[in-house]
Amino acid sequence: MSETLVLHHYDASPYAEKIRLMLGWKGLHWQSLVSPPQPPRPKVDPLSGGYRRIPIAQIGADIFCDTFVIAQEVARMTDDPALDPEQVGGDGAEIIARAEGDVFFSAIASVSPLILLGTLLRTVGPLGMLRFARDRVGMMRDGTAKPPQGEAARSIMQNYLEDLEQRLAGREFLVGSEPSIADFSAFHPLWLHVASRRAPIDARYENLVRWYQRMEALGHGQRQEIARERAFEIASSAAPRALPAAGDNEQPIGRSVSVAPTDYGTVPVTGTLVAATPSRYIVARETDDFGTVHVHFPRRGFSLVEG
Numbered sequence: 001m002s003e004t005l006v007l008h009h010y011d012a013s014p015y016a017e018k019i020r021l022m023l024g025w026k027g028l029h030w031q032s033l034v035s036p037p038q039p040p041r042p043k044v045d046p047l048s049g050g051y052r053r054i055p056i057a058q059i060g061a062d063i064f065c066d067t068f069v070i071a072q073e074v075a076r077m078t079d080d081p082a083l084d085p086e087q088v089g090g091d092g093a094e095i096i097a098r099a100e101g102d103v104f105f106s107a108i109a110s111v112s113p114l115i116l117l118g119t120l121l122r123t124v125g126p127l128g129m130l131r132f133a134r135d136r137v138g139m140m141r142d143g144t145a146k147p148p149q150g151e152a153a154r155s156i157m158q159n160y161l162e163d164l165e166q167r168l169a170g171r172e173f174l175v176g177s178e179p180s181i182a183d184f185s186a187f188h189p190l191w192l193h194v195a196s197r198r199a200p201i202d203a204r205y206e207n208l209v210r211w212y213q214r215m216e217a218l219g220h221g222q223r224q225e226i227a228r229e230r231a232f233e234i235a236s237s238a239a240p241r242a243l244p245a246a247g248d249n250e251q252p253i254g255r256s257v258s259v260a261p262t263d264y265g266t267v268p269v270t271g272t273l274v275a276a277t278p279s280r281y282i283v284a285r286e287t288d289d290f291g292t293v294h295v296h297f298p299r300r301g302f303s304l305v306e307g
């Protein structure tokens with residue numbers, strides 16, 4: 001099994017930026033396969049079975065959906081528990097939940113619609129913008145997420161900036177003396193906010209600005225672009241790795257299941273449930289092109305139904 005991580009992503013994706021910076025912090029060599037900012041995604045769908053969000057990571061014939069499990073894999077590969085959302089100490093879990101809840105949506109919704117329009121026009125052009133807007137409206141339709149709008153979003157964003165400014169007083173990183181998953185999670189909605197507003201963070205947030213620059217300076221490690229054929233070859237020439245020993249016997253192991261996010265982008269992936277740990281589902285998919293692949297999902301924020 002190859003231990004090189006392939007990241008399926010696109011450059012403007014903030015959740016992908018969270019992972020790219022983690023790879024940068026660890027100075028890892030990784031492979032990059034870029035997909036478009038909305039489906040269809042023929043370079044990765046055949047591997048994941050249709051999970052619709054980005055990023056997705058691949059190690060051999062194991063496919064990791066959601067940055068929760070991707071971060072756990074980076075933590076494992078680099079033997080750094082501070083990168084694992086389940087093991088991070090201090091206020092880490094609280095910071096992550098906040099950054100990836102209402103704050104994430106507010107990072108965009110707090111930006112003036114005209115400025116946002118300008119950003120989208122510059123990055124994807126008029127047609128791309130229409131395609132993107134239509135896609136994102138559809139993506140939110142079936143989920144439980146209720147993104148804040150207007151004044152509510154602006155106030156969430158401002159409280160977030162103030163909270164981080166205070167937390168960072170007299171310290172370089174949010175938890176401990178080195179970057180942890182709390183920093184990477186706290187960073188990516190701000191990165192989205194800065195890119196969407198096309199303006200830097202207000203200089204009056206001095207601690208925050210310094211931390212933001214420190215995080216940006218971590219870079220992306222050694223990124224190597226690969227073709228879809230190479231990613232497919234990596235999957236077909238590997239067998240999925242051994243399953244975790246500790247299982248949750250309450251779950252329908254060996255049965256046919258569908259797993260989907262509950263909040264947004266609720267497209268299910270179907271296969272056979274081969275393992276369930278307290279935090280993870282692993283679904284085996286039999287494919288003509290790559291043989292068996294194992295697709296990993298976090299349990300939190302995902303539903304599993306039989307059949």
Ligand SMILES: N[C@@H](CCC(=O)N[C@@H](CS)C(=O)NCC(=O)O)C(=O)O
Nearest residue numbers: 013014015037052053054066067068
């Ligand atoms: N909880 C997910 C959230 C991922 C997410 O929302 N990603 C955005 C891009 S940053 C997305 O997939 N948007 C829709 C899309 O790209 O199709 C994670 O941690 O990976």
